[in-house]
Amino acid sequence: MVKIEDIQQYGKEHLETVAASAATLQNGFQAIATAYGDYTKKSFEDTKSFVEKLSGVKSMDKAIEAQTEFAKSAYETFVAESQKIAGLYTDLAKQTFKPLEGIVAKFTPAATH
Numbered sequence: 001m002v003k004i005e006d007i008q009q010y011g012k013e014h015l016e017t018v019a020a021s022a023a024t025l026q027n028g029f030q031a032i033a034t035a036y037g038d039y040t041k042k043s044f045e046d047t048k049s050f051v052e053k054l055s056g057v058k059s060m061d062k063a064i065e066a067q068t069e070f071a072k073s074a075y076e077t078f079v080a081e082s083q084k085i086a087g088l089y090t091d092l093a094k095q096t097f098k099p100l101e102g103i104v105a106k107f108t109p110a111a112t113h
Contacts, residue, residue: 020099028092035088039081046074 050070057063 017099021096024095024099025092028088028095032085032088032092035081035085039077039085042077042081043074046070046077 047070050066053066053070054063057066
């Protein structure tokens with residue numbers, strides 16, 4: 001027979017699990033937003049620096065060289081930051097669903113041999 005105390009404990013465990021997942025989710029989104037902000041700031045500063053450098057060149061060869069350097073640097077930064085942000089999303093998903101594993105385990109029947 002099911003006791004009221006068991007039902008209350010079960011409800012408390014689920015509430016704690018949901019609260020832990022929500023806190024993890026909030027912290028993860030904050031970290032992702034910060035990473036996007038940092039990338040945007042760096043991209044803006046790099047572009048500003050490129051425009052200043054480009055405005056000072058005197059020949060077409062130097063302009064093409066500056067543009068090539070900027071494109072290479074911008075691409076490398078984009079790839080690195082994209083990988084960093086993708087890693088944050090992956091970590092967020094893992095950490096958010098980790099507390100739910102216990103709940104799922106209680107309802108998943110044990111495998112029989």
